[in-house]
Amino acid sequence: MTSYKELGLVNTREMFKKAVAGGYAIPAFNFNTMEQMQAIVQAAVETKSPVIMQVSKGARNYANGTILRYMAQGAVEYAKELGCPEPQIALHLDHGDSFEICKECIDNGFSSVMFDGSHLPYEENIAITKQVVEYAHKYDVTVEAELGVLAGVEDEVSAAESHYTKPEEVIDFSTRSGCDSLAISIGTSHGAYKFTPEQCTRDPKTGKLVPPPLAFDILHQIEEKLPGFPIVLHGSSSVPQDEVDTINAYGGKLPDAVGIPEEQLREASKSAVCKINIDSDSRLAMTAAIRKYLAENPSHFDPRQYLKPARENMKKMYIHKIVNVLGSNDKL
Ligand code: G3H
Ligand code: 13P
Ligand code: ZN
Numbered sequence: 001m002t003s004y005k006e007l008g009l010v011n012t013r014e015m016f017k018k019a020v021a022g023g024y025a026i027p028a029f030n031f032n033t034m035e036q037m038q039a040i041v042q043a044a045v046e047t048k049s050p051v052i053m054q055v056s057k058g059a060r061n062y063a064n065g066t067i068l069r070y071m072a073q074g075a076v077e078y079a080k081e082l083g084c085p086e087p088q089i090a091l092h093l094d095h096g097d098s099f100e101i102c103k104e105c106i107d108n109g110f111s112s113v114m115f116d117g118s119h120l121p122y123e124e125n126i127a128i129t130k131q132v133v134e135y136a137h138k139y140d141v142t143v144e145a146e147l148g149v150l151a152g153v154e155d156e157v158s159a160a161e162s163h164y165t166k167p168e169e170v171i172d173f174s175t176r177s178g179c180d181s182l183a184i185s186i187g188t189s190h191g192a193y194k195f196t197p198e199q200c201t202r203d204p205k206t207g208k209l210v211p212p213p214l215a216f217d218i219l220h221q222i223e224e225k226l227p228g229f230p231i232v233l234h235g236s237s238s239v240p241q242d243e244v245d246t247i248n249a250y251g252g253k254l255p256d257a258v259g260i261p262e263e264q265l266r267e268a269s270k271s272a273v274c275k276i277n278i279d280s281d282s283r284l285a286m287t288a289a290i291r292k293y294l295a296e297n298p299s300h301f302d303p304r305q306y307l308k309p310a311r312e313n314m315k316k317m318y319i320h321k322i323v324n325v326l327g328s329n330d331k332l
Pocket of ligand 3: 094188234235277
């Protein structure tokens with residue numbers, strides 16, 4: 001058993017309490033590589049922001065869970081080296097799909113886990129979330145649960161709406177499961193294609209797609225039912241058009257990629273939404289920089305040459321999110 005406390009990590013309890021009270025959200029950035037980790041830590045230190053570094057099942061398969069855990073420990077030491085004496089870094093399991101994977105992460109230094117039972121029948125979701133909570137709380141690890149299903153891009157708007165979190169269920173679910181935070185479905189979704197062109201309108205001036213608004217009415221109803229309870233938004237990348245344009249200009253093919261407008265995330269951050277998950281924007285920032293660099297420098301083949309601008313571009317994006325969207329800067 002390795003406790004996250006030995007690694008200098010923190011759980012999400014205090015972070016969320018302060019974020020809800022202060023009207024801002026904590027960034028939850030996925031990471032798979034050293035360059036992402038470095039960019040996240042540099043951005044968090046420079047902006048004095050708490051941060052959640054999160055690891056998906058895919059990341060564990062790609063990079064190995066043990067390596068990622070040591071990278072998170074390294075992140076804490078790196079933050080101190082960069083001049084932040086008491087970094088607030090949580091290591092979180094993203095979309096854990098079984099009690100066993102949550103337990104394994106808790107036993108191996110994670111300070112927070114998500115059990116994602118959103119696709120399960122309601123009672124089963126409660127039962128497994130509760131099992132995870134009971135185990136996690138013995139070690140002061142915090143647990144995120146999910147209620148309501150995030151839309152897939154293939155979903156019709158009407159089908160997507162039927163998957164939204166039902167406000168009438170949130171009190172029963174959070175009380176009986178004992179979860180510390182709740183991910184909800186109000187119209188966000190994973191990936192770089194959050195809406196089909198048919199679900200959007202087009203800006204007549206730019207021709208760019210304008211997505212439909214998030215269901216703030218549902219968010220507000222949930223807040224009324226659970227005052228002050230930490231709410232999480234998955235699928236919150238904005239899919240910056242300049243990065244998409246760069247990728248497409250240098251040989252990529254991402255037609256009609258579209259994300260959640262930043263104004264809406266800014267608004268959500270001021271509410272009980274206190275954790276905002278961003279992965280795709282980091283992938284886009286990295287890919288755009290690498291494509292551009294390699295196209296402009298065809299004779300270069302040292303990965304450090306193209307990973308350096310990729311890391312810088314991700315850091316710029318992370319800082320922008322922290323300062324201009326989530327408002328978690330100057331909180332350390
Ligand atoms: O929620 C999904 C995250 O973007 C992680 O994606 O499973 O491809 O690592 P992944
Ligand atoms: P994006 O694909 O919008 O970045 O969402 C990431 C996420 O929700 C990770 O859990
Ligand atoms: Zn997610």
